[in-house]
Amino acid sequence: MITAYLQTMKTTQSNFLFILFLCLLVSIGSLALVIYLPSMPAITKDFHTTASATESTFTLYMFCFGISQLVYGPLSDLFGRKKIIIFAMIIYILSSITSALSISINMLLIARCFEGIGAGGINALARAVANDLFTGKFLTKALSYTSIAASLSVMLSPTFGGFIQEYSHWQTNFWILSIYTMLLLIATIFYFPNTVALTQKSTSYLYYFYSQYKKVLTNRNFLCFALGASIAFSVSSAYYTASPFIFQHRLYLTPSEYGMLFLFTSGCYILGSFFTSYFSMNEYKRFWLGVFILNIAILIMLSFSFLDIFNIYAIVMPMMLAMFSISLIFITGMTEAVKHFKSIAGTAAAMLGCLQICAASTTSGIMAHLPQETVLPLSLLLLCLSLVVAGIATFIKRHKE
Numbered sequence: 001m002i003t004a005y006l007q008t009m010k011t012t013q014s015n016f017l018f019i020l021f022l023c024l025l026v027s028i029g030s031l032a033l034v035i036y037l038p039s040m041p042a043i044t045k046d047f048h049t050t051a052s053a054t055e056s057t058f059t060l061y062m063f064c065f066g067i068s069q070l071v072y073g074p075l076s077d078l079f080g081r082k083k084i085i086i087f088a089m090i091i092y093i094l095s096s097i098t099s100a101l102s103i104s105i106n107m108l109l110i111a112r113c114f115e116g117i118g119a120g121g122i123n124a125l126a127r128a129v130a131n132d133l134f135t136g137k138f139l140t141k142a143l144s145y146t147s148i149a150a151s152l153s154v155m156l157s158p159t160f161g162g163f164i165q166e167y168s169h170w171q172t173n174f175w176i177l178s179i180y181t182m183l184l185l186i187a188t189i190f191y192f193p194n195t196v197a198l199t200q201k202s203t204s205y206l207y208y209f210y211s212q213y214k215k216v217l218t219n220r221n222f223l224c225f226a227l228g229a230s231i232a233f234s235v236s237s238a239y240y241t242a243s244p245f246i247f248q249h250r251l252y253l254t255p256s257e258y259g260m261l262f263l264f265t266s267g268c269y270i271l272g273s274f275f276t277s278y279f280s281m282n283e284y285k286r287f288w289l290g291v292f293i294l295n296i297a298i299l300i301m302l303s304f305s306f307l308d309i310f311n312i313y314a315i316v317m318p319m320m321l322a323m324f325s326i327s328l329i330f331i332t333g334m335t336e337a338v339k340h341f342k343s344i345a346g347t348a349a350a351m352l353g354c355l356q357i358c359a360a361s362t363t364s365g366i367m368a369h370l371p372q373e374t375v376l377p378l379s380l381l382l383l384c385l386s387l388v389v390a391g392i393a394t395f396i397k398r399h400k401e
Helices: 001-033 037-046 049-079 080-101 105-133 136-167 170-189 205-217 220-250 253-262 262-278 283-306 312-338 345-368 374-400
Strands: none
Touching: 001 049, 001 080, 001 105, 001 136, 001 170, 037 049, 037 136, 037 220, 037 374, 049 105, 049 136, 049 205, 049 220, 049 345, 080 105, 080 136, 080 170, 080 220, 105 136, 105 253, 105 345, 136 170, 136 253, 136 312, 205 220, 205 345, 220 253, 220 283, 220 345, 220 374, 262 312, 283 312, 283 374, 312 345, 345 374
């Protein structure tokens, strides 16, 4: 009995350490997404460009982040996770260095595209390995922890980036990303398992890609939960796109003060992640709870806009509530979408990641071209997104499998 207990403890500790390692890998993509947000006005000034051009570095990164996962997922199912994720990390490191050395906005845009391509592989394969190794409530917890890690990165990195901008230069952000990923690359070489679900490889890679994605995309459960989670997640990307200029240009916050606001919004996302992980609730009810709270939060923000109440509290407080709800929707949707695809975990995780980031990048692109003198355009865009998520949740409720 003692031997069995010790073996269980050893396994638990090993699982915890590995999940921690996956969390560090997942954080890479989130760090590159938002650490430089407080520096956006400075980048605009340095390159003598427009705010929309600078915001495009955010949009293009997300777009390439999402699309690249469609290739990484099936390749990792064929050849194993380890080789592919190492390749993705090398791309990420080189493009981060190029971002730091950029001498024009066009050079930075190209570098950010490749940085997104590298980050997409890291994110997809880290989550695919979690699906390879865990099932049931352990899979939910593993995905919850990786979601918390991503949220912590989003919460802390803009605060850190704000101080970097005040006391150094915007290029420092990308040098830090390069060094951080180099250290994790060394750990990956020695610690990352080469899990792979398939034992036989197709002679036609194009047919293999087609057949695997057909399995995923023809599954109604996957499509509904993945789309709902992705569109809910895009609410946060619209906010991230508009917020640097709203808070720093319209409300006159310093970069470090702006970065501190992420402690509140991302903190609420983390609370939602813990709620999802530790409080037992039917998946459909939890998904609907998140949708209900999200719509209430957006309506509050819209009401402040119509009443011409324009201050930090009128923006941040509704977003705190929205971020809590997004966590409930996203983690529940992510878990429900991929749980039936153990044999092609990489493909399912890649498609989920692609839908998530493509929805976010599309929303970000729309927001970048909307007026940002007030919060009303942002509020109306978020209302449209929340209503779409409510429609998907209604469809899920009527067609339970």
